[in-house]
Amino acid sequence: MSEAALRKVTEHTPEEIEKVKAWINTEEYKEKNMAREALVVNPAHACQPLGAQMVATSFEGSLPFVHGSQGCASYFRSTFTRHYREPSAATCDAMTEDGAVFGGQNNLHEGMENAYTLYKPKMMPVYTTCMPEVIGDDLTSFIRNAKQKGLIPEDLPTPYANTPSFNGTHIHGYDSMLLSILKDLTKDQRVEDKCTGKLNIIPGFDGNVGNLREYKRICDLMDIPYTMLADSSEVFDSGCDGEYKMYPGGTKLEDAAESINGKATIAMQKYSTLHTMKFINAEYAGAKEVMPMPFGVKKTDEFILKLAELFGKEVPQELKDERARAVDAMTDAHQYLHGKKLAVFGDPDYVIGIVSFLLEMGARPWYVVVSRATKKFKKEMDALLETSMYGEGCTCYINKDLWHMRSLVMTDPVDGIIGDTHGKWVARDAKIPLFRIGFPIIDRVNLHRSPVVGYTGAINMLSMIANKFLDIMDETCEDQWFEMMR
Amino acid sequence: MAERKPIKGVTIERTEKLIDETLAHMPEKAQKKRAPHVGANEPSVSSCAVKSNRKVVPGVMSQRGCAYAGAKGVVWGPIRDMVHVSHGPIGCGVYSWGTRRNLMQGTPGVTSFPLDFTSDFQERDIVYGGDAKLEKLLREANELFPLNKGLSILSECPVGLIGDDINAVAKKMEKELDKLVVPCNCEGFRGVSQSLGHHISNDSIRDHIIGKYEFTEKAGPYDVALIGDYNIGGDVWAAKPILEEIGLNVKSIWTGDGEVEKIAATHTVKLNLIHCYRSMNYMCKVMEEKWGIPWLEYNFFGPTKIEESLRAIAERFDDKIKKNVEKVIKKYKPMMKEIVDEYKPRLDGKTAMLFVGGLRPRHTVGAYEDLGIQITGTGYEFAHQDDYDRTAPEMAKGTLIYDDVSEFELEKYVEEFKPDLVGSGIKEKYVFQKSGIPFRQMHSWDYSGPYHGYEGFKIFARDIDMAINSPTWGLVKSPF
Numbered sequence: 028m029s030e031a032a033l034r035k036v037t038e039h040t041p042e043e044i045e046k047v048k049a050w051i052n053t054e055e056y057k058e059k060n061m062a063r064e065a066l067v068v069n070p071a072h073a074c075q076p077l078g079a080q081m082v083a084t085s086f087e088g089s090l091p092f093v094h095g096s097q098g099c100a101s102y103f104r105s106t107f108t109r110h111y112r113e114p115s116a117a118t119c120d121a122m123t124e125d126g127a128v129f130g131g132q133n134n135l136h137e138g139m140e141n142a143y144t145l146y147k148p149k150m151m152p153v154y155t156t157c158m159p160e161v162i163g164d165d166l167t168s169f170i171r172n173a174k175q176k177g178l179i180p181e182d183l184p185t186p187y188a189n190t191p192s193f194n195g196t197h198i199h200g201y202d203s204m205l206l207s208i209l210k211d212l213t214k215d216q217r218v219e220d221k222c223t224g225k226l227n228i229i230p231g232f233d234g235n236v237g238n239l240r241e242y243k244r245i246c247d248l249m250d251i252p253y254t255m256l257a258d259s260s261e262v263f264d265s266g267c268d269g270e271y272k273m274y275p276g277g278t279k280l281e282d283a284a285e286s287i288n289g290k291a292t293i294a295m296q297k298y299s300t301l302h303t304m305k306f307i308n309a310e311y312a313g314a315k316e317v318m319p320m321p322f323g324v325k326k327t328d329e330f331i332l333k334l335a336e337l338f339g340k341e342v343p344q345e346l347k348d349e350r351a352r353a354v355d356a357m358t359d360a361h362q363y364l365h366g367k368k369l370a371v372f373g374d375p376d377y378v379i380g381i382v383s384f385l386l387e388m389g390a391r392p393w394y395v396v397v398s399r400a401t402k403k404f405k406k407e408m409d410a411l412l413e414t415s416m417y418g419e420g421c422t423c424y425i426n427k428d429l430w431h432m433r434s435l436v437m438t439d440p441v442d443g444i445i446g447d448t449h450g451k452w453v454a455r456d457a458k459i460p461l462f463r464i465g466f467p468i469i470d471r472v473n474l475h476r477s478p479v480v481g482y483t484g485a486i487n488m489l490s491m492i493a494n495k496f497l498d499i500m501d502e503t504c505e506d507q508w509f510e511m512m513r
Numbered sequence: 514m515a516e517r518k519p520i521k522g523v524t525i526e527r528t529e530k531l532i533d534e535t536l537a538h539m540p541e542k543a544q545k546k547r548a549p550h551v552g553a554n555e556p557s558v559s560s561c562a563v564k565s566n567r568k569v570v571p572g573v574m575s576q577r578g579c580a581y582a583g584a585k586g587v588v589w590g591p592i593r594d595m596v597h598v599s600h601g602p603i604g605c606g607v608y609s610w611g612t613r614r615n616l617m618q619g620t621p622g623v624t625s626f627p628l629d630f631t632s633d634f635q636e637r638d639i640v641y642g643g644d645a646k647l648e649k650l651l652r653e654a655n656e657l658f659p660l661n662k663g664l665s666i667l668s669e670c671p672v673g674l675i676g677d678d679i680n681a682v683a684k685k686m687e688k689e690l691d692k693l694v695v696p697c698n699c700e701g702f703r704g705v706s707q708s709l710g711h712h713i714s715n716d717s718i719r720d721h722i723i724g725k726y727e728f729t730e731k732a733g734p735y736d737v738a739l740i741g742d743y744n745i746g747g748d749v750w751a752a753k754p755i756l757e758e759i760g761l762n763v764k765s766i767w768t769g770d771g772e773v774e775k776i777a778a779t780h781t782v783k784l785n786l787i788h789c790y791r792s793m794n795y796m797c798k799v800m801e802e803k804w805g806i807p808w809l810e811y812n813f814f815g816p817t818k819i820e821e822s823l824r825a826i827a828e829r830f831d832d833k834i835k836k837n838v839e840k841v842i843k844k845y846k847p848m849m850k851e852i853v854d855e856y857k858p859r860l861d862g863k864t865a866m867l868f869v870g871g872l873r874p875r876h877t878v879g880a881y882e883d884l885g886i887q888i889t890g891t892g893y894e895f896a897h898q899d900d901y902d903r904t905a906p907e908m909a910k911g912t913l914i915y916d917d918v919s920e921f922e923l924e925k926y927v928e929e930f931k932p933d934l935v936g937s938g939i940k941e942k943y944v945f946q947k948s949g950i951p952f953r954q955m956h957s958w959d960y961s962g963p964y965h966g967y968e969g970f971k972i973f974a975r976d977i978d979m980a981i982n983s984p985t986w987g988l989v990k991s992p993f
Contacts, residue, residue, distance in 0.1 A: 033727040036774040039624060040662055047660050048623050060657060065650035067603075067633040068657075076606030096670055096701040097569050098579020102608035109612070114943045116920070121569035121577075123702055127674060138572030141543045145573060145921045157602055158702050161639060161674040193634040193671060269989045271924070271947040286564045399603075428894035430628070449610070452621060452628075469612075 056432035061427075067305045071372050071398040074192035075200030077103050078118055078232050078299070079154035082204040085257035086211030087277040090142060091117035094135055094166065094187075095156025110234055110299030110467035111263040111475055118161055119279035122158055131159045132169045139170075139185075140178040142429070146273065149280055151179070153187035153205055160191035184280070196399045198299035198374055201232040205257060206303040212280060213287035213310070222312060226338070227289045228251040229303065230377055231296025231320075236264040237478035242295065245331065245481060248345050251338050254282040254289065264420060264476060286341060286384040289313050293339040295320055295330075295480075296376035298404065322380030322478045322488075323387045324353055330481075333440035346482075354480035356489055363493035365389040370436055370453075372396040372429065372446040375404045379411060381445055381464060383490060386415040391419050393441045396432045399427040429453055443492070460495045464488065516556050517909035520864070520887050521932075525911040528553035532913070535925040536827045539573070546570045550916040554908045561901035563701065565893065565916040568705045573919035576868070576940055579701030581605055583710025585667045586613050587792055588718075589697065591743045591768040591786045592776065593617035593625040594662040596654045598632065600647060600679065601669025605629035605701070613958045615743045616750075617770045624660050636894035639671055644682050650747050651686045651694065663693030663773045665717075667755030673700035693773060695721040706917070708791065708871065715795035718776065723800070726777035728764065735830065736762045736782040740797060740808070741872075744769025746962015751969045752813050756786070759823065759837040761830075767793055780804045784829055786811055788965075791871030791900055800869045813965040814873075815880030816849040845967045853883060859982055861885030863933040866926070868918055875904040877936070877955070880964075880973055891920050891932050894938075920944065920950075925934070933981050949989040951980040960977075 050056055076093065080103045083091035093100040102121030107115035120138030122131045135153075142151065153166060166187045174181050188203040226246060230239050239260040246253045259275020286292070291314040292307050294300040298318070308315050314337050321327040328350070335342050367390045371381050375397055382392040395408055405425045412418030424431065433453045436444070440457060444450045447465035454461035468474050478484040497513045532551045536544045549564040555577050569575040578586070581599075586609045589597050599606030610629035619625025632638070632646055653663055664686075666679050683696035697717040699710045737756065749769040756763050764782050765775035779785075784806035785797050797808035809829060811822035821841050827838040863886045867874045874891040881888055891908060892915035893900060904914065913926055920941070927935060927945060935945045936955040945952045953959050953976060961976050963969040 033778075034725060034774070035729050036726050036772075036778050037729075043660065044620065044624055049622060049813050051622060051657075056657075063653050063657070064652040065632065065646045066657075069610070070603055070607060070631065070633060072603060073607045074602055077604065092572075094751075096579050097575060097577050097706075098582050098701040099604070101576065101578045101582070101940065102604065105612065106608055107941065108939050112943060114947065115940070116574065118572050118574045119569075120571040121575065123568060124703065127702055134571045137542070137570075140540050141570065141572030142574070143572075144540050144543075145538060145919070157670045158674065163673045192604045194636050195638050196603070223880045263949070268991060269947075269949040271944050281643055325750050430622075433622075442516070456622075 052437040054438050057438050060434045061431060067428050069449065069452065070428045071396070071446065072196040072374070073106070074191035074197060075195055075203070076154050076156055076192065077106060078197035078199065078201030079152075079188050079190045079204035080107070081232060081259060082201055082208060082257045083152035083154065084115065084117065084262055085259040085277050086150055086208065086283065087279045088274045089277060090146050090148035090151050092138065092142060092151045092153045092187075093117060093119040093156060094131060094164070095119070095122055095158045097121040099156040103416070106467060107263065109469040111236070112472070113263045113265065114271070114273075115263075116146070118146070127158065127162060130162060130166045132172065135169050136173050136176065136178055139173050143179045143183065147441060148274070150184040150186075150208075152204060152208055153185060154190045154200065155188070155450050157192045160189060160193075181419070184211050191204050195288060198232045201299045202302050205229070206302070206306055209286070209303065210306060212283045216284045217287045217310065217312065221288045222290050223284075223285050224252060225289050226251050226334070227256055227286045227292035227311070228253050229256050229292070229294040229300055232295065232374060233298040234468070235475050235479060236260045237476045238480045238484070241478040241481045241483060246334070248343050249331070249334050249340050250332060250343075251340065252280065254286050256283060256286055258308065258381075272313040287311050290293050291316070293318055293333065298375040298400075319383070320376050320380035321484075323384030323485050324350065324357070324482065325387060326383055327481050327485070330414070335486065349482040353485045356486045360489055360493045361389060363496055364392065364489070367496070368393040368441040370394040370396065370432060370441045370444045372398070372432060372444070372450060373398050377465055381406065382408065384410055386411075388489070389417055391417050391421055394432060394435050395421065396427055396429070397425050398428045426473065442496070460499065462488075462492055462495065470512070518908045519704065520889055520912065523889055523909065523911045525553040525555075528911050528913050531926065531929050533920050538921070543570050543573060545920070547573070547922070551918070551922070552914050554905055554910060554914050556906050556910055558905070559902070561898070561905040561914065563901050563914045563916050565901055566705060566708060566895070566897045567917075569917060570919070573921060575919055576938060577706045577915055577917060579707065580699045580703040580710035580713060581667060581669055581944040582609065583707030583792070583895070584633065584697050584699035585609050587707060587743065588711055588714035588768055589665050589667060591615035591617065591802065592773050593619050593627075593772045595693075595773050596626050596630055596658055596661045596664045598630045598647075598650065598664060598666050599669060600632050600643065600666050600670050602634040603631060605720055613743070614745050614771055614960070614962070616747050617744065618758070622658065623967050626658065626661065630654060634671060636954045639675055642677050643672065644679070647679060647682050648686060651690065655690050655692065655905045661692070663695065664690075665695045666698060667697050669801070670701045673698060673703070693722060693777070697910050703802070708895040708897065711792035712795055715793065715799070718796060719799050722773065722777045724777065724780050726774045727983060728775075728778050728781060732781045733762055734783060735834070736764050737784045737786050738765045738767065738779045738782045739763050739927045740767045740785050740787040741793035742766060742769045742965065743789070745956075746958040746964065748885075748963040748965035748969065751963040751966035752788075755819075755823070755841065755966050758841050759827070760834050767796070773785060780806070782806060784809060786826065788813065789872045790903075791896055809908045813877050813969070814877045815883040815970055816845070816878075816967070817883050818879040819967065819970075833894060838848070848967060849970065852971050852974050856978045857885045859978055863887075863981060864930070865934040865936055866890040866930060866932040867955065868892050868894070868915070868923060868937040870894050871900060873955055875900070875907045877906045880970060881977070883970070884974055884977060886934070886977070889913065889932055890915065890926055892916055897988075903926075951983070951986060953980050954976065
């Protein structure tokens with residue numbers, strides 16, 4: 028700005044404002060917006076350590092330990108707490124300027140000793156923020172030194188993951204932390220020819236505890252013993268009985284250790300478990316499978332058939348009935364979703380599931396937006412869209428953010444958006460509903476408890492979407508079109 | 514000010530015993546570090562003995578945030594007509610997007626920018642530096658959001674570590690874009706809490722904003738600025754009308770629902786009225802030194818403090834304002850009485866414990882007391898000595914004062930004091946609710962508000978009553 032005399036405080040004229048208001052909804056603006064190279068506006072992804080924390084917190088007695096800046100730990104805790112409306116314990120060694128100069132070993136040592144003494148965890152997984160990643164802290168030797176100095180017990184599991192925020196997203200942090208914990212806990216546990224007979228089930232980065240419970244319920248119905256790796260369902264959905272429990276659940280450490288001798292391992296997400304599954308493929312006993320998330324009927328069928336095949340089980344009548352009920356609901360209500368255009372955004376595995384459900388309903392996933400994803404993912408999504416005539420004309424955008432999505436929706440409208448809370452701005456501008464499926468949901472209650480996977484999840488999603496469209500019709504139609512029945 | 518009446522059962526001995534027993538659980542070094550930060554209140558001594566603004570003790574589970582949080586979340590984010598760029602990796606901007614409730618007028622994306630702008634650093638930006646990317650993104654932001662009145666660059670941890678020069682980029686781009694482009698070196702590893710982020714932001718305002726604009730209308734004798742109100746849940750919209758009702762001209766607001774050009778022209782006001790002393794006292798002092806503008810702290814929580822504050826404000830003006838103040842106080846008295854009459858019978862004699870940021874642990878005490886609630890413990894995430902000195906006289910003798918309290922400690926303190934309400938942050942909330950203790954988030958007003966001013970007290974009283982007396986607490990104990 029020029030250094031001349033003082034400038035006058037000015038107000039934009041109403042005309043100027045109206046002009047820009049209209050302009051940001053135009054094709055011309057869209058073109059400029061889509062051509063952005065450096066600026067990211069309203070992204071739909073977070074950073075690695077957040078995902079690491081979700082894993083680190085999901086084992087029995089496990090206290091997540093953030094190596095790096097204090098503020099990061101508070102951001103992760105707040106994010107989980109807002110979404111689940113549950114406590115989210117995690118501690119941090121609070122590195123500051125001197126840590127930047129001398130490295131973070133002193134902080135880590137003091138932090139580990141204090142955290143262990145005060146909170147008595149059974150495991151303390153360590154993951155990093157940007158700061159120690161930039162200065163190149165050596166966690167292997169730091170942690171070994173802490174044990175040698177007797178600050179924490181030699182036998183306390185302290186798996187660690189490097190989770191730099193300038194690389195990948197929260198789903199990659201999930202992957203790295205899970206890999207590290209499983210490597211640590213299963214070390215020397217592999218016994219040839221020993222089989223626990225159990226299924227290892229890996230939910231992936233999933234903020235819906237209802238989904239995790241649904242996987243378990245399906246396994247129970249099929250009489251398949253299982254270990255969930257890592258199980259956040261109790262940790263982030265514990266009851267209120269007048270007594271706060273810092274460690275309310277999570278995968279038992281001995282179960283995790285034994286998981287290497289399991290009968291089979293299934294990952295319910297692909298993109299958040301790439302490295303973990305590579306390790307499991309190489310080291311674990313039994314069959315290994317990566318399944319798409321069981322959104323909708325067909326993907327749930329696939330999951331159940333896989334379970335039946337792996338464990339030699341008949342599909343029980345309850346599940347057959349459930350399937351029939353879901354199909355009944357979907358055929359009954361198909362007219363409310365058929366042909367509806369939707370914009371879908373979120374994590375790669377979630378989005379694949381949602382799209383596949385929409386195609387089953389005859390709805391059109393018009394825009395699929397993933398704000399950080401690989402070409403491989405796009406290929407997979409494009410192939411999925413091609414499997415159905417309802418995928419025709421639909422487009423998948425990777426590495427585009429929600430401000431890009433706004434331009435898409437404003438220039439070529441859709442009927443609704445499916446994604447997490449962050450989509451509410453676009454939905455409001457476009458005057459269309461947002462169906463909250465994903466993470467985080469910080470403006471509605473209990474949605475994280477209501478499964479969106481399995482046959483039950485299909486009915487839940489269908490009810491949420493169809494009823495909202497019907498509400499809108501009732502709320503906005505003129506009197507002569509207002510009817511008793513819909 | 515008269516000393517607070519003693520609270521039944523609260524004594525210095527009991528409080529000190531509790532502190533000793535609690536800290537005894539810590540390793541020796543941590544005990545030594547924590548001990549100076551906790552104490553029993555002595556209202557009569559001139560300086561509060563509790564130490565503050567020191568490094569977090571690693572591993573104890575502090576509730577603190579960082580300098581970036583203090584800069585982006587607190588000071589800059591509320592300025593509605595600027596594009597605030599979270600410069601660095603993706604996380605910081607996402608976590609602080611829309612999570613502070615600093616409401617603002619305007620059309621989002623057109624004249625107001627409650628969006629998340631970020632440079633989303635990748636590995637190559639760490640290796641090669643992010644200055645070129647920053648330059649480019651500022652251009653893009655300015656083109657796509659043309660009605661912005663300026664852009665701020667808020668650096669995240671890596672930026673300072675890799676030696677980027679955001680100041681040079683800002684200087685260059687300010688010329689090129691012919692708009693305010695403000696660098697703020699608020700990397701999260703700087704300092705010990707959010708507090709340094711406030712200070713660094715104040716410095717950026719001093720160096721890059723204040724004194725660069727002037728109001729088109731002539732300065733008047735009643736021109737004031739409202740400093741340190743961030744419009745949480747609409748607080749500014751409840752506070753500003755009162756000041757206008759007493760005849761003052763509120764020329765600018767720092768920074769809730771704020772406009773940067775007005776902030777830049779604040780050097781012409783007659784008096785700065787400061788609510789959040791902790792985060793903005795620096796700029797008040799700068800304006801006092803450079804432009805001779807006096808400043809006055811005030812407190813708009815609850816009728817007692819509002820009245821006290823209005824009269825103190827009136828003292829700085831002529832008879833016209835003094836008369837107006839008395840008129841306004843009289844006008845709202847019946848409304849305030851009605852509120853107290855409705856809620857006090859249900860709240861009288863209850864106790865509460867607080868742990869908030871840098872102001873509310875003392876400023877809200879009066880509002881609770883207006884409803885008959887006594888505060889048995891209070892403390893700050895990121896306050897300094899001058900805040901604690903202002904706190905001691907507001908609290909009864911022997912009450913518990915804790916600085917940067919760890920989760921472990923706060924649990925123990927609450928367990929012993931058994932308050933009827935805990936007022937603190939989101940991270941603390943469900944820990945206490947699981948224990949069956951009513952809780953209100955006191956950073957965000959728990960998605961309610963405003964709590965400032967006469968309008969706000971009505972909502973505050975309703976919320977506190979609702980929290981303590983909700984029938985849902987009666988269901989916690991299971992019959993089987």
